[in-house]
């Protein structure tokens with residue numbers, strides 16, 4: 376009998392992940408519903424990172440100058456238990472959880488009308504679960520003269536490697552703007568032979584490959600695990616880009632590490648890894664603006680207070696630990 380309650384963030388996995396989870400406790404924790412820690416209703420009202428407030432037209436989040444996020448699809452091949460968008464993933468923009476062609480046209484028009492936007496970032500959910508929309512949007516965005524970079528964030532190559540549409544990605548890579556593909560990888564157990572083979576195919580497409588990861592207690596809070604992960608990614612031609620602090624919401628608290636623990640690990644990593652294998656440690660404050668680079672413990676700095684991109688000052692302990700953090704002092708002014 377399932378122990379998942381209906382209004383909880385749904386458990387969703389793939390055969391590929393179920394096979395891995397039978398051999399890896401890290402993968403099991405990443406994807407399987409934990410009734411002890413997740414038995415609270417999904418909060419559909421929260422506005423993590425001001426994405427709802429800063430939505431300009433459906434699915435279009437304009438938060439930082441010069442780059443815009445298109446939330447193309449709220450579907451993923453599998454649901455990560457620490458997902459920062461679990462208020463929306465699996466719930467959807469419409470019944471299918473995807474932007475319609477008409478909504479995509481509005482998104483393209485928005486970008487066309489803002490000639491300061493040079494980078495278009497497709498995220499979700501997972502944009503590769505909406506191939507028709509991704510093809511259409513990339514084709515249209517590539518025709519806008521001021522769009523110089525197309526970036527796609529995906530976890531599909533790790534969750535369901537057999538379903539990656541390489542023809543579509545090759546087409547996007549050929550459109551003109553520089554194409555970045557950012558994978559999300561948190562543990563070396565995710566890098567199976569078929570996943571690595573997929574990464575080699577992605578490299579041949581002409582995409583620049585990046586990786587984003589999250590510090591996760593009980594999964595990758597270990598120097599050896601992180602060393603193995605980032606070393607292997609660099610060897611595969613995937614540049615580790617950001618390593619995030621996990622965002623504390625009611626259902627993710629079991630994964631959240633203290634900033635001090637993260638700084639210690641990150642500093643030891645910096646001592647061990649080649650620069651090309653070392654990601655930037657990022658503390659992103661909810662309800663405010665700024666992906667803030669955290670200094671290593673090689674510097675004597677006070678980590679207890681921080682200033683965001685628009686001058687708001689915050690207590691990091693309060694922001695890191697409270698489920699309902701302070702309201703922003705100011706957000707990025709659009710016009």
Ligand code: SF4
Nearest residue numbers: 451454455458500530
């Ligand atoms: S793949 Fe990304 S968006 Fe989808 S559930 Fe995992 S973290 Fe969330």
